[in-house]
Amino acid sequence: MHSGGYILAGIFQRVYRAEALEETHVLWRREFLELKRRSGWLLVYGRRKTGKSFMARLLLPWRLYVTVTRDLSAVVEEPGKKPTVTEIGEAMSRAVELLAEDGVVVVDEFQRLPERYWDLLATRHPEGRLVLVASSLGVANRVFDRRSPLLGLVLPLRVDPLRYADVVSSLLPRLGPRHALLWGVVLREPWLLPLAPGLEGEPWRFIAGNAYMLAQMARGLIGEVFEEEERRLTRLYEAALRLLAAGVWSSAKLAGLLYQRGLLSSPGAGPATGLLDRLSEIGLVAKTRLWRTRGARVYYRHSSPLLAIVYGLAEIYGVDEHPHRDPELLLDATRSLYARELQFTLGELLAEHHGGLQAYTILPDGQGDVDVVVLDHGGRRAIAAYEVKLGPCSQSDMKTVLQRAEAIGARRVGIACLGGIESPPPPGLEALGPQELAETAIGCVKKAATSTQHEA
Numbered sequence: 001m002h003s004g005g006y007i008l009a010g011i012f013q014r015v016y017r018a019e020a021l022e023e024t025h026v027l028w029r030r031e032f033l034e035l036k037r038r039s040g041w042l043l044v045y046g047r048r049k050t051g052k053s054f055m056a057r058l059l060l061p062w063r064l065y066v067t068v069t070r071d072l073s074a075v076v077e078e079p080g081k082k083p084t085v086t087e088i089g090e091a092m093s094r095a096v097e098l099l100a101e102d103g104v105v106v107v108d109e110f111q112r113l114p115e116r117y118w119d120l121l122a123t124r125h126p127e128g129r130l131v132l133v134a135s136s137l138g139v140a141n142r143v144f145d146r147r148s149p150l151l152g153l154v155l156p157l158r159v160d161p162l163r164y165a166d167v168v169s170s171l172l173p174r175l176g177p178r179h180a181l182l183w184g185v186v187l188r189e190p191w192l193l194p195l196a197p198g199l200e201g202e203p204w205r206f207i208a209g210n211a212y213m214l215a216q217m218a219r220g221l222i223g224e225v226f227e228e229e230e231r232r233l234t235r236l237y238e239a240a241l242r243l244l245a246a247g248v249w250s251s252a253k254l255a256g257l258l259y260q261r262g263l264l265s266s267p268g269a270g271p272a273t274g275l276l277d278r279l280s281e282i283g284l285v286a287k288t289r290l291w292r293t294r295g296a297r298v299y300y301r302h303s304s305p306l307l308a309i310v311y312g313l314a315e316i317y318g319v320d321e322h323p324h325r326d327p328e329l330l331l332d333a334t335r336s337l338y339a340r341e342l343q344f345t346l347g348e349l350l351a352e353h354h355g356g357l358q359a360y361t362i363l364p365d366g367q368g369d370v371d372v373v374v375l376d377h378g379g380r381r382a383i384a385a386y387e388v389k390l391g392p393c394s395q396s397d398m399k400t401v402l403q404r405a406e407a408i409g410a411r412r413v414g415i416a417c418l419g420g421i422e423s424p425p426p427p428g429l430e431a432l433g434p435q436e437l438a439e440t441a442i443g444c445v446k447k448a449a450t451s452t453q454h455e456a
Contacts, residue, residue, distance in 0.1 A: 028170045029162050033452040045134040046159035047283035048224050051190045052133050056106050063103035066091045068112040092117045099128035111136040122149040136228045161188040164349050165444035177434035185345045186306040204338040208330040211313050215320035218310045229282045236263045245311035249299045276300050291359040291373045292408050305341035312337045343388045347372040352444050370404050385410035392419035
């Protein structure tokens with residue numbers, strides 16, 4: 001076992017009854033520690049398919065697990081009994097009974113629960129432990145609204161796609177540094193793991209070979225996200241997500257393309273910026289700050305690397321409509337899209353490592369870019385800059401990153417190479433191969449675990 005595996009196994013054993021991490025085939029995440037640490041009533045919320053329900057089932061000693069269905073009935077589960085379908089009012093009455101007995105009760109798909117039942121649940125606070133699981137970001141606004149009967153009774157725990165450091169550290173015992181780093185990019189979406197149980201070869205080959213299936217699943221997932229947020233997945237939103245995945249990061253350029261397609265009434269950037277803000281609010285779009293980049297302050301991108309790659313293939317090659325595309329014809333494009341997502345994913349890891357803010361720089365006059373910029377917490381100066389390479393790093397690559405980092409005033413300069421370091425780096429350059437990057441991920445996990453323990 002890689003040394004990181006022992007570290008994660010120890011952390012995992014503190015929150016779950018397991019012999020060893022690799023035997024569970026579970027992707028460890030720091031939210032496990034948060035869920036165990038917080039003993040009171042809790043709202044666990046986030047975008048659909050991020051692992052919230054799995055986490056609640058895995059870690060909580062629940063006596064009642066209620067899932068609210070779309071037709072507002074309830075699937076009721078109790079240990080040692082068969083699941084039953086009942087009326088929602090009956091399920092909530094049972095929940096109140098068990099809370100009065102100091103039991104642990106989980107209400108899943110809470111965003112669907114009619115608000116008239118919120119008052120009923122609130123009558124039992126602080127008895128028992130109530131954990132509300134919601135596949136919606138908007139529900140938090142309703143729960144913590146000043147008129148909500150649950151305001152002040154529950155604490156929030158947001159669950160987004162897994163952090164890269166957590167996934168890499170989980171995969172290290174099984175895959176070793178390089179493949180853990182490679183697969184970690186796309187396995188931030190935990191629902192992918194059962195579809196690729198062997199994790200063999202490179203992830204972009206798997207995606208290219210299963211592009212149609214993944215495109216259908218991605219579109220279904222996006223549709224569910226909109227449904228749970230009480231929005232419609234219109235042609236406008238769909239087109240924006242596809243263009244974003246294809247590399248259209250600027251709100252101004254996006255506005256122009258949507259206008260050309262007849263989806264916006266004006267080519268101005270304002271409506272497109274508002275559209276992207278709404279997609280950000282429901283957890284589908286991330287905003288990366290642009291540092292010393294002329295004419296723009298924000299780089300818009302998909303929050304999920306996997307969805308970005310799949311939607312990019314759908315926009316460029318129409319893989320969502322053609323189930324028999326030759327995977328070999330998709331391979332180069334998939335690898336290119338993957339490399340872009342690797343860049344931003346490693347940017348998140350390195351920003352966490354340095355305790356700073358992630359940024360990105362597009363240099364003027366076609367001089368290229370700086371893949372990863374880490375700013376101080378005030379966002380006033382660059383404390384580190386890195387180039388990211390999917391393959392090995394040459395002396396030429398190292399010289400280039402030194403020149404580009406100097407142009408943006410970064411104090412610390414490095415290069416991250418998934419294919420290894422071909423030659424010794426020049427003075428003043430930090431060279432990170434797979435082993436060093438894996439150790440960086442482990443360090444981030446240890447820091448997060450230690451911080452959670454101190455808070456407890």
